[in-house]
Amino acid sequence: MQPIPQRAQVGSLDRQAKPCPIAVGRWVSIQRELGLTNRELDIVQCFFGGMQEFEVASSLGISTHTVHTHLGRIYRKLSVRSYPAMLLRVFATYIATDSGPESAEAVRPCRGETPD
Numbered sequence: 001m002q003p004i005p006q007r008a009q010v011g012s013l014d015r016q017a018k019p020c021p022i023a024v025g026r027w028v029s030i031q032r033e034l035g036l037t038n039r040e041l042d043i044v045q046c047f048f049g050g051m052q053e054f055e056v057a058s059s060l061g062i063s064t065h066t067v068h069t070h071l072g073r074i075y076r077k078l079s080v081r082s083y084p085a086m087l088l089r090v091f092a093t094y095i096a097t098d099s100g101p102e103s104a105e106a107v108r109p110c111r112g113e114t115p116d
Contacts, residue, residue: 029097043070
């Protein structure tokens with residue numbers, strides 16, 4: 001397996017990530033469908049919220065190496081080889097598990113972030 005490349009640290013640590021654009025109930029369906037652990041789901045949610053690897057690590061209180069380890073496991077479970085393919089696979093699962101309209105109040109920020 002190829003090592004996961006380090007993404008460039010363009011932003012600063014004080015940059016706020018956007019709220020995850022998927023409702024809480026849908027994340028449970030996505031987690032079940034893809035077979036992700038709770039921590040793997042936390043990491044996917046943060047990436048979906050626009051965070052970079054170092055921001056995910058800081059937000060979850062883990063090292064960037066641990067984020068890389070989780071990403072490798074996520075890639076294997078989703079049968080993908082890249083970050084964009086991972087996000088596309090999660091989004092495709094989101095569309096496939098569509099069960100109707102979501103309420104705006106059900107959208108939550110990534111762990112460690114505060115809502116606007």
